[in-house]
Amino acid sequence: MLAKAARNTYNKRMSFIELNAVKFTYNSGERDEAVALDGVSLSIGAGEFVAVVGHNGSGKSTLAKLINGLYEPDEGEILVDGLSTADDKNLFDIRSRVGVVFQNPDNQMVATIIEDDIAFGPENLGLPPAEIRARVDWALAGVGMSEYAKGMPFKLSGGQKQRVAIAGVLALKPRVMILDESTSMLDPKGREEVMRVVKKLVDEEKMTVILITHFMEEAMQCGRIVVLKEGKVFLDGGREILTREAELKEAGLETPFAVRMANALRARGIGIDADVMTLPALVEALCR
Amino acid sequence: MRDIAIGQYYPVDSVMHRLDPRVKILAVLIYIVTIFFIDTFIAYGGLLLFLTAVILLSHVPPLKVLKSLRMIVYLVVFTVLITLLFYNGKPDDLLWQWWIVKIYRTAIHSSLKMALRIMFLIVGPTMLTFTTTPVALTDGVERLLAPLKLIRVPVHSIAMIMSIALRLIPTLVEEMDKIKNAQKARGADFDSKNIFKRAISLVPVLIPLFVSSFRRANDLADAMDSRCYRGAKGRTRMKVLRLTAKDFAAMLIMAAVLFMFLWLNFNFFPGLVDFRALPWFV
Numbered sequence: 001m002l003a004k005a006a007r008n009t010y011n012k013r014m015s016f017i018e019l020n021a022v023k024f025t026y027n028s029g030e031r032d033e034a035v036a037l038d039g040v041s042l043s044i045g046a047g048e049f050v051a052v053v054g055h056n057g058s059g060k061s062t063l064a065k066l067i068n069g070l071y072e073p074d075e076g077e078i079l080v081d082g083l084s085t086a087d088d089k090n091l092f093d094i095r096s097r098v099g100v101v102f103q104n105p106d107n108q109m110v111a112t113i114i115e116d117d118i119a120f121g122p123e124n125l126g127l128p129p130a131e132i133r134a135r136v137d138w139a140l141a142g143v144g145m146s147e148y149a150k151g152m153p154f155k156l157s158g159g160q161k162q163r164v165a166i167a168g169v170l171a172l173k174p175r176v177m178i179l180d181e182s183t184s185m186l187d188p189k190g191r192e193e194v195m196r197v198v199k200k201l202v203d204e205e206k207m208t209v210i211l212i213t214h215f216m217e218e219a220m221q222c223g224r225i226v227v228l229k230e231g232k233v234f235l236d237g238g239r240e241i242l243t244r245e246a247e248l249k250e251a252g253l254e255t256p257f258a259v260r261m262a263n264a265l266r267a268r269g270i271g272i273d274a275d276v277m278t279l280p281a282l283v284e285a286l287c288r
Numbered sequence: 289m290r291d292i293a294i295g296q297y298y299p300v301d302s303v304m305h306r307l308d309p310r311v312k313i314l315a316v317l318i319y320i321v322t323i324f325f326i327d328t329f330i331a332y333g334g335l336l337l338f339l340t341a342v343i344l345l346s347h348v349p350p351l352k353v354l355k356s357l358r359m360i361v362y363l364v365v366f367t368v369l370i371t372l373l374f375y376n377g378k379p380d381d382l383l384w385q386w387w388i389v390k391i392y393r394t395a396i397h398s399s400l401k402m403a404l405r406i407m408f409l410i411v412g413p414t415m416l417t418f419t420t421t422p423v424a425l426t427d428g429v430e431r432l433l434a435p436l437k438l439i440r441v442p443v444h445s446i447a448m449i450m451s452i453a454l455r456l457i458p459t460l461v462e463e464m465d466k467i468k469n470a471q472k473a474r475g476a477d478f479d480s481k482n483i484f485k486r487a488i489s490l491v492p493v494l495i496p497l498f499v500s501s502f503r504r505a506n507d508l509a510d511a512m513d514s515r516c517y518r519g520a521k522g523r524t525r526m527k528v529l530r531l532t533a534k535d536f537a538a539m540l541i542m543a544a545v546l547f548m549f550l551w552l553n554f555n556f557f558p559g560l561v562d563f564r565a566l567p568w569f570v
Binding site: 102123 | 297299421422423451452454455458459462503504507508510511512513514515516517518522523524525526527528
């Protein structure tokens with residue numbers, strides 16, 4: 001009883017995912033030892049749409065695997081909805097709350113038929129068949145792939161495959177979805193498709209989304225941006241972070257073109273509002 | 289995408305597709321056993337009729353089915369030649385002789401039967417994979433092997449391994465093509481007439497394929513884990529297998545077919561119909 005009451009008060013607190021001074025090292029103790037995360041503290045609340053950006057090797061993908069309990073932190077603690085990822089008994093519950101869409105769409109499909117693949121998650125949850133069916137149909141409709149239900153993944157385009165992968169995670173009805181560089185192997189059209197679906201999830205399903213990416217144009221669509229540098233949180237804040245050209249450069253990142261342009265224009269004395277970050281907004285500001 | 293027919297599901301709707309996978313697996317087993325029992329042309333003819341009926345009922349284009357035979361062409365030709373050349377028949381069956389090569393009439397029969405047998409052996413199971421999704425197939429295997437759980441055989445894991453192997457065939461074929469092209473662009477020679485050179489030239493293809501398979505396996509394991517997979521524990525199914533009237537009908541038909549073939553082959557009731565009396569019974 002008491003434990004349950006304690007849990008409830010915890011849930012009422014704002015943050016859903018908490019990282020406390022998390023350290024993680026690959027091949028620890030060996031010659032090719034590599035520190036991926038070096039004391040990261042973060043808290044992410046329910047309903048947030050967060051981008052995690054960083055240069056290659058900044059530890060951003062490790063973050064996804066840690067939150068999902070695929071890796072265990074060497075130091076520090078990760079709590080998901082109050083459950084620690086360090087306890088193996090919690091992993092099933094954590095993974096039913098946090099879903100991850102990975103980078104390579106071909107490496108995360110379990111079944112040959114799309115609807116069977118999407119059913120994989122709910123089947124693992126042990127749901128009754130009718131409920132699984134309903135979730136599969138709902139998830140497919142959610143990513144706009146209903147007509148492909150009985151098709152085979154290898155015939156789809158990259159963007160479509162990744163939408164199927166999102167549906168596979170969606171069918172678990174997680175509270176949080178992590179997209180771990182899910183668009184990096186896609187062409188611009190596929191990237192756009194996936195981002196449309198993700199935004200829909202944020203707006204309509206009120207899903208908490210953590211978008212791990214190296215495309216600044218994608219990060220720009222999020223409400224909060226976390227910049228990682230060498231395994232540490234370097235910047236954490238709203239979209240205005242993207243205008244801090246010098247700091248981003250230090251983290252090995254490039255500011256979006258429109259922002260660079262606006263900064264350059266400002267330096268020449270042409271007044272442009274600080275919230276101009278996209279190309280259409282820039283064009284409009286210039287035409288005024 | 290090349291035509292690798294085996295392990296490929298052909299997504300259309302047909303009676304064959306809707307049959308319970310357990311029934312289909314049992315039917316294929318019966319079919320294979322039958323092939324090993326029969327050795328007369330009349331029985332093979334019957335088998336051909338049966339297979340044609342199955343193919344037509346399955347709505348899979350017959351050409352696609354025939355393509356599955358492409359990969360065993362060499363095997364068939366080789367078998368036929370070996371049988372023809374090394375068969376030792378009775379002297380009065382001898383048709384043609386040159387130096388030490390002797391061709392017997394019975395050798396022709398025997399080699400033809402061997403060829404038919406191999407082809408039938410491929411086409412039958414191919415029809416199973418054409419009409420059954422790997423998930424259904426795995427479910428079927430899992431359910432059929434369920435009694436083995438009593439002696440601690442990890443039935444679920446076996447079924448899962450099978451299903452992932454089937455799922456990865458097209459992906460790996462695609463990958464192999466990619467690597468081959470990459471090596472060709474670097475000057476690798478895959479079209480050499482010399483078979484040894486060609487075999488050696490495959491090494492730089494197989495090693496990257498092997499390495500990337502491990503990476504894939506790792507990724508897939510992560511993806512399965514993160515989708516709450518924990519083996520058979522607490523797992524349910526979206527499509528529950530249930531035997532219906534048509535499944536029982538199919539089983540009856542299969543039993544009848546088996547009996548028919550054995551009858552055709554072994555001439556059970558010479559008093560009733562004597563197949564051996566037919567002039568072309570060989």
